[in-house]
Amino acid sequence: MFQHILLPATGAPADAVVYATARAAGLGQPVHLEVLHVKRDPVAAAIGLAGSGMDGGYGVSLMIDTIEKDEVAAEAAARASFASFRAESGEATATLTVETSDEEQSLIAHGRTADLVVIGRGDGGEDVALGRMQAVLAGVGRPLLIAAAHSPRALLDTVVIAWKDTAEAARAVGAAMPFIARAGRVLVVTIGEDEAPTEPGPASAARLVATLLRHNPEVSAWHVPAGAGKTGAEALLAAATEARATLLVMGAYGHGELREMVFGGFTRSVLGGAPMPVLMMH
Structure with missing residues (x-):
């Protein structure tokens, strides 16, 4: 809490x-x-x-x-x-x-x-x-x-986790546990990557779901394949919008030293287009 x-x-x-x-x-x-x-x-x-x-x-x-x-x-x-x-x-x-x-x-x-x-x-x-x-x-x-552009109607109706098998995403999930444990629904979303013939995302997402189910019974996974003419950020935002997400949880991805972190294109695109509040941890 x-x-x-x-x-x-x-x-x-x-x-x-x-x-x-x-x-x-x-x-x-x-x-x-x-x-x-x-x-x-x-x-x-x-x-x-x-x-x-x-x-x-x-x-x-x-x-x-x-x-x-x-x-x-x-x-x-x-x-x-x-x-x-x-x-x-x-x-x-x-x-x-x-x-x-x-x-x-x-x-x-x-x-x-x-x-x-x-x-x-x-x-x-x-x-x-x-x-x-x-x-x-x-x-x-x-x-x-x-915060989003408008006041949240209900922060915990549907929490969408933008999951990637990285330390940044893991830290974000840990930070969001007070929200995840009390959410009406939790959706772990992974986005396919064209350059990854064997994607670790869905497998690690399944492990994350198994862990989160110990905190909240309403947790499931959703893998969005690569392609369809969308960038990763566009695919994530489309999935979050379709799920009627009221909160998006994601790691902060960027480049450079920690003291001078610059958001990468994925993070900038999500923050620029997300219609819901976004919880991040670096």
């Missing part, structure tokens, strides 16, 4: 979905929700923009004033959304922490002492959102629940 859940509050309208997803992740239990709002340092941010040539022709002094106003407005919005959330949070306890720092580093620092980190897909563009997910996932060492 996740007893301590961390989530960022940016002050943007998308915060409402992150709050709803975190509340759903608490499974109706009296969990603690730690809400973190991170403000930019106006001087450091302005100097950074000026140094990178992204100041838009403004002077540093004017940029500092603009950033200060933006941060004051964002903090006010974050506090307002937090107050609204607390009024509806039921049995859960919640605290709001406001600090001035680098957002990614603050999320990592606070996330390392939480059971679960819930974040949104962002409103600053796909590359910005993916960059934040990569940094947090690589550094936090905790499961990351990425």
